[in-house]
Amino acid sequence: xxxxxxxxxxxxxxxxxxxxxxxxxxxxxxxxxxxxxxxxxxxxxxxxxxxxxxxxxxxxxxxxxxxxxxxxxxxxxxxxxxxxxxxxxxxxxxxxxxxxxxxxxxxxxxxxxxxxxxxxxxxxxxxxxxxxxxxxxxxxxxxxxxxxxxxxxxxxxxxxxxxxxxxxxxxxxxxxxxxxxxxxxxxxxxxxxxxxxxxxxxxxxxxxxxxxxxxxxxxxxxxxxxxxxxxxxxxxxxxxxxxxxxxxxxxxxxxxxxxxxxxxxxxxxxxxxxxxxxxxx
Ligand SMILES: NC(=O)c1ccc[n+]([C@@H]2O[C@H](COP(=O)([O-])OP(=O)(O)OC[C@H]3O[C@@H](n4cnc5c(N)ncnc54)[C@H](OP(=O)(O)O)[C@@H]3O)[C@@H](O)[C@H]2O)c1
Numbered sequence: 001x002x003x004x005x006x007x008x009x010x011x012x013x014x015x016x017x018x019x020x021x022x023x024x025x026x027x028x029x030x031x032x033x034x035x036x037x038x039x040x041x042x043x044x045x046x047x048x049x050x051x052x053x054x055x056x057x058x059x060x061x062x063x064x065x066x067x068x069x070x071x072x073x074x075x076x077x078x079x080x081x082x083x084x085x086x087x088x089x090x091x092x093x094x095x096x097x098x099x100x101x102x103x104x105x106x107x108x109x110x111x112x113x114x115x116x117x118x119x120x121x122x123x124x125x126x127x128x129x130x131x132x133x134x135x136x137x138x139x140x141x142x143x144x145x146x147x148x149x150x151x152x153x154x155x156x157x158x159x160x161x162x163x164x165x166x167x168x169x170x171x172x173x174x175x176x177x178x179x180x181x182x183x184x185x186x187x188x189x190x191x192x193x194x195x196x197x198x199x200x201x202x203x204x205x206x207x208x209x210x211x212x213x214x215x216x217x218x219x220x221x222x223x224x225x226x227x228x229x230x231x232x233x234x235x236x237x238x239x240x241x242x243x244x245x246x247x248x249x250x251x252x253x254x255x256x257x258x259x260x261x262x263x264x265x266x267x268x269x270x271x272x273x274x275x276x277x278x279x280x281x
Pocket of ligand 1: 019020021022047048110127139140162163189191192193194195196202216237238239240241242244245246248249
């Protein structure tokens with residue numbers, strides 16, 4: 001499994017991790033087995049959130065990683081409505097208790113909300129000083145909000161921006177990825193399979209993925225993940241509650257595509273126009 005430095009942190013993190021959204025709806029034994037198999041196969045970045053199953057997914061993750069905490073790069077997220085200074089501190093304590101751990105490797109603001117970002121960041125910095133989190137980051141932030149966060153926190157403080165990124169949704173390539181690379185912020189791609197909208201093998205794009213996959217003895221999903229990882233700042237966190245899915249996803253960790261193959265995928269799934277952005281204030 002290929003490892004990359006996670007933004008400005010000292011952590012080397014696998015390029016493929018494991019998401020957990022909606023795992024409360026899955027068979028818990030299968031989901032725990034999938035997460036543990038994922039760890040065995042090197043997908044040690046586990047992403048969760050207080051939102052998921054109203055905390056029950058953090059409990060499930062806690063069960064999956066019990067006895068193995070030190071192997072895991074554990075990430076959770078605070079909901080915007082809880083992200084006041086005191087609310088963030090309290091939410092973190094609850095996440096730690098549900099996860100059965102004394103620290104998070106990274107703690108993210110799930111999306112920006114009504115609480116001043118200064119207060120959320122002050123809480124993140126306090127949690128980091130106290131050793132309850134080892135780094136902090138953001139999620140669903142566009143460039144204007146990233147600029148504001150960087151102005152508040154100073155350089156080298158934002159570990160990552162976790163954002164939507166899959167073959168059919170490449171908007172972050174226009175400005176978010178370049179901004180994150182300029183400022184040394186990791187980009188974590190969520191919903192890398194489009195959450196159920198993965199291209200069918202007989203669609204035009206699916207046929208191109210299939211041809212490339214066949215050349216590598218790989219699968220369409222492995223090729224898709226590898227395309228997303230072609231920039232050095234990017235990590236992906238597919239969610240799998242089936243162990244065989246976890247095994248397939250881990251197989252993308254060492255796949256390498258040629259420039260020509262990347263260009264064919266780029267052509268088959270065009271990134272589309274630049275989204276309209278508000279000016280930076
Ligand atoms: N920050 C945010 O706002 C945000 C938003 C959305 C997601 N996320 C994070 O990103 C993670 C991933 O995104 P996601 O859950 O939305 O979608 P996703 O990873 O794109 O897709 C998950 C779906 O793909 C299936 N799947 C996984 N591997 C497969 C394989 N090898 N073959 C066939 N099907 C496969 C899963 O099935 P099974 O589960 O049945 O295996 C599940 O139904 C989330 O779980 C969450 O941790 C963050």
